[in-house]
Amino acid sequence: MTAQRYGWCPSIATPMAARDGLLVRVKPPAATLPADAARALADAAADCGNGLIDLTSRSNLQFRGLRTASVADFAAMTRAHGLAAADDAVETVRNVTCDPLGPDDPGAAVDSHAIARGIEALLAEDPRLRALPPKFGFLVDCGVALPIPDATTDIMLRALGDELDLTLDGGSVRLTAAAADAPALARRLARAFLALAGPAEVAPFRMRDLVAAVGEDAVLAAAGVAEDFRLKSGPGENEAASGGTGGDAITTSTAASSARAAASSTSHPDGFRASGSVVAAASPKPMYAAPETNSPVGYLRCGETGVFVVGVPRGRLEAAALRVLADLADRFGDATLRTTPWRALALPGISVRDAGAVAETAIRLGLIVDGADPRRALPGYPFEKGPWPVSSRSETASR
Incomplete structure (x- = not known):
């Protein structure tokens, strides 16, 4: 009897068919998403898909609702911003998760x-x-300031x-x-x-x-x-x-x-x-489980400045919100967003005086800035275990 695999992970090289179109997954190297790349992804999410973005427990971003004709354009944009390997076979196995701050963690x-x-x-x-x-x-x-010990x-x-x-x-x-x-x-x-x-x-x-x-x-x-x-x-x-x-x-x-x-x-x-x-x-650790209750959300002092961690209810973000967060990172932080496994994005380099402005904007976007927010206990949108990834040449490059 042939063994079966369930829960295939899509990538830009292997889109997966879902109810709302094709899914592709972007894996920011070293959990780091430059602000300009984040804005490009936000635009591509709206232009090539339905504008919905899921945050995964592997610190990846999953883009929904892509069309057969738009997958190649989305992949080209992702590679142009250094967010994917040029070789589809490499991109498929490039599954490296790390803590969000890396060298910016003063305790590491x-x-x-x-x-x-x-x-x-x-x-x-x-x-x-x-x-x-x-x-x-x-x-x-x-990580010391933002570790991921349960993953x-x-x-x-x-x-x-x-x-x-x-x-x-x-x-x-x-x-x-x-x-x-x-x-x-x-x-x-x-x-x-x-x-x-x-x-x-x-x-x-x-x-x-x-x-x-x-x-x-x-x-x-x-x-x-x-x-x-x-x-x-x-x-x-x-x-x-x-x-x-x-x-x-x-x-x-x-x-x-x-x-x-x-x-x-x-x-x-x-x-x-x-x-x-x-x-x-x-x-x-199960995929798309509720975040651990001690997963950091909000402002954390980190050296001379700090990091603001913004939670995303149920792990689903709209493209417009990603663009605004990128603008906040440019204006107040180090011009990067950091992905996390607990359905949150981190903005390093935020000073104490600017933390309030970041919090106000995040709240207006419907995001989570308080660890006690009851929305943190909501399960994430379920990963669809449905059909095998799309593999025809019209929909993705040959592996």
Whole structure:
């Protein structure tokens, strides 16, 4: 019996048919949407679709109601603003979620945005990774002011001091690596998934399923990770270690084990309590669930300025509202919007004196600026699990 996949993730490369037209998903690199790109998206949402935009739990923007004739124009605009890969196969697997602030988080010891971009670059460079299942994802969370500790996905990277703590969904082993080495280690784990799971069309489709099927030790062994967490050279990788391009040149910290041991009796920043090399496995976070009650909304002081987090009721935003938020980011902030997994957009660089003006405008737009707003408990608009993505040449470029 052939296994079936449900809940395909659309992208600009793979539009999905829905009741109100075609859906496409835009994945802002490193959760960052420049204000000019946001205005272009707002215009395209109205011109090419029905003007409705959904915020997803992967920090993406989903545009609704596109027509067959308008998909190509929307995709071209998205790529022109650096919001999508030129290669459709790369865009389909470019699923990297990270905390909103990255280097703008004064409490963060590691730049999650640099690591997220590093993973995206390796996804683009390595043709083998284009065989990953379309829902396979990476999570990079080093945030202190705006962390996302409850989110899970296939390969997760979280800050542990000035290093990175890597875990597999469904697993219990933690791998510690220097921040500079983390993207390459994530790639090796993704390659291990492919080596053991097979093509994207064949089950298992996610890391959790693979770990349950073959065991975590088998995945780590396929990635060349020894029990002491030091990496061993695999086929084609000795050249890389000597400066070539055959694979990942990863330098591992000799203090990795002692760093984990030092954390064994302390609370880990991601909310788990470390216990040597084993932690309790996290449960998957359902798509389009209500935001966690402690998800930040409103103004947060962050260094010399602050960040204003605007909640979107039920996760659905109108194109006109996105344009106004982009204008606010230009006028009062750092000229970017940051996407979050909790149905909210963040505007960094807002001063205390300007926070009131941002709040007033957001309220006029019907958005949420108070964490106690009862609309935060409303479920998001359901993701439609309906037909497979559109794939005809008249509707999307060939994959």
